[in-house]
Amino acid sequence: MKRIKILVSVLLLAATTVSCGDFLSETPDNRTVIDSPRKVEQLLVAAYPDATFMLFNEMMADDVRDSGKMNLTSENDEKMFTFQDVHDEDLDWPIRYWMEAYKAIAQANTALEAIDKLEKEYANKPSKRSLENLRGEALLARAYSHFMLVNLWAKHYDPATASSDMGIPYMTSVEDELLVKYERNSVEEVYDLIEDDILTGIAKLKGVTYENNNVERYHFNEAAANAFATRFYLFKGDYKNAIKYSQAVQGLPIGKLRDVQGANKKSIEQNETDYAQTYVPTNLLVSTVKSRMTRILHTNRFNLSSASANRSLFGPNTHPLAEKNGNWNYPNDTYSLNDRYYVHKFYEHFKIIDFTNMTGHTYVSFVLFSNDMMYLDRIEAMILDNQIDEASKMLEYFTLTRTNLNAPAQEFMGSIKYSDWQNLYPIQTSDINPKTQLSEEQTTLLRALLDARRREGYQEGYRWFDIRRYNIVVKHQMATGEVYEVKENDNLQQLQIPLMAIDKGITPNPR
Structure with missing residues (x-):
């Protein structure tokens, strides 16, 4: 599938090394034309994060001990083990997951935009997967990435505080401007939007083959x-x-x-x-x-x-x-x-x-x-x-x-x-x-x-x-004796927002 050129939001730019000029070298209209359900289906292949949360989550949990083998130490490993913020954009670390999750969301939104434009033309044309099936997948993929983001970078859902707890920005459309000002939706708002996407997505996946x-x-x-x-x-x-x-x-x-x-x-x-x-x-x-x-x-x-x-x-x-x-x-x-x-x-x-x-x-x-x-x-x-x-x-x-x-x-x-x-x-x-x-x-x-x-x-x-x-409560003890702890209701339970996103106006998590 040809690469689709889109303008990427500040959320993606928060964790990427590609310059703004590279993104702006193509106008919004100079894109691969998505003119069939098959092309939408191909587009959705990239609507899932090309990254994993598993390693950095493991490093913070209570199944990890310090072996004391200093020759096996890396800076990122030690920072995650001691609950410090990791700003490395490399594979398997938080910023990479943030970036790839928002890229996946952008891809899902691009697919949804294309489906909206194709609906009338393909209303009565047979295809292996209907546009409504594809809409269902796109909505579920969008919901999944937001669900993972809110459960890594925000507090866990608590009905007593969800309306005031900071969540993450919920992206529902393709941006055609680069420097858009984004706000963090509340945890409750994020969950409500996820729920809407899940329920609509499930209904549209009925009978998909x-x-x-x-x-x-x-x-x-x-x-x-x-x-x-x-x-x-x-x-x-x-x-x-x-x-x-x-x-x-x-x-x-x-x-x-x-x-x-x-x-x-x-x-x-x-x-x-x-x-x-x-x-x-x-x-x-x-x-x-x-x-x-x-x-x-x-x-x-x-x-x-x-x-x-x-x-x-x-x-x-x-x-x-x-x-x-x-x-x-x-x-x-x-x-x-x-x-x-x-x-x-x-x-x-x-x-x-x-x-x-x-x-x-x-x-x-x-x-x-x-x-x-x-x-x-x-x-x-x-x-x-x-x-x-x-x-x-x-x-x-x-x-x-x-x-x-x-x-x-x-x-x-x-x-x-x-x-x-x-x-x-x-x-x-x-x-x-x-x-x-x-x-x-x-x-x-x-x-x-x-x-x-x-x-x-x-x-x-x-x-x-x-x-x-x-x-x-999680306690990590270093081989040298220092103890690092995440306590009940600790702000360290939330990963820190990437620095470049903070620089662009996204409110950081308290520390």
Whole structure:
């Protein structure tokens, strides 16, 4: 597809090294003409961020320790570990994600503008994907990037304060001026706009078809859209709607979750290759982006050692059936260079650009939405909606699918009792600080659920969102003894707005 020349907003310019003159060298009318649904479809390929949040989220969360191996230190690693602002625009760091998310939003808005112009002409013309289907994808893609931005650079949604909490600018149109003055919408306004885009997008994706999984699961499809809606409503605190949109994985979704038992029998290489493949039933939306994440995870001073992993997440004493020899079954090993406990999820593809010097770009595929995470989101919503019995059954089933068993998980249903969760999560040791009052039973099951997501999303950055949502205190101790802490309701839970965006008038986050 030809490159589309558009004027980029100050939000993108806040984190790019391209000069203003380069952007202004083309007039707004000198663009590739988007004159068919097929060209809109091609345009939407770039409506997803070409970056990942996973590494910098991992570095801030409580699954990271200082190994003390000074030869493996980088400035960015150390800054993220000690909760300092990182201003580097390189791959895998916050500014790059900010920039790429707003680029993706601009692409989605360009697609929506083109759809508006094509509607009349193509109203009665057949096409493989209708303009309304494409509008649905564009709206969901726009909503997704804004959702990620607001949950990284603003406070978590709290109905008591959302109308006054600073969110992020919500972009709904293609700009034809460069120096537009932008204001930060409130968190409530951002969530309202996201919700509008999600609901309209889902309605317009009804009946959408793709050639095959390899095409479908790189785009918002109905299943991925419902998983997104589930997560959105969970974060908003609308548990009824979170449960509604997660019905595809209600009960015991046999065959829909990741086959952890089978994965544990595969080689390291096969697990890394398979994890984010579109043919894996659980994977609903996959993204392949420029990233050095595999290299950084393998050579990072700050990590989770095998000893720490066994104590906190993956050892037998962290399993509710520990007294009955229950143990986790995640495929893993220890990377010897930095004693890192490693679960095999990421496969790097190196694309050679210069064959003379053998230089190029590194790409990694990531799972943005899956049945597994939607299942956990549903369980959490049911716990908070006080549907305890059903939530308990689902949590037990999920746990058993990740347990070293000699038969399918459903054959062991009934083996985990509530008392097993109580023993593992005594109420007096609770480290969560929810906004609403919970019963003892809800608190116990919620802690079990959060650990299940922490374990399932290990190395994928999801723990940071739960830390923010439940005000979990994080303490990082350097090998030299200094302690850095993110406290309850700490402003450090929000990433800092990029400096160049601040220079252009975007209000910074307090520090």
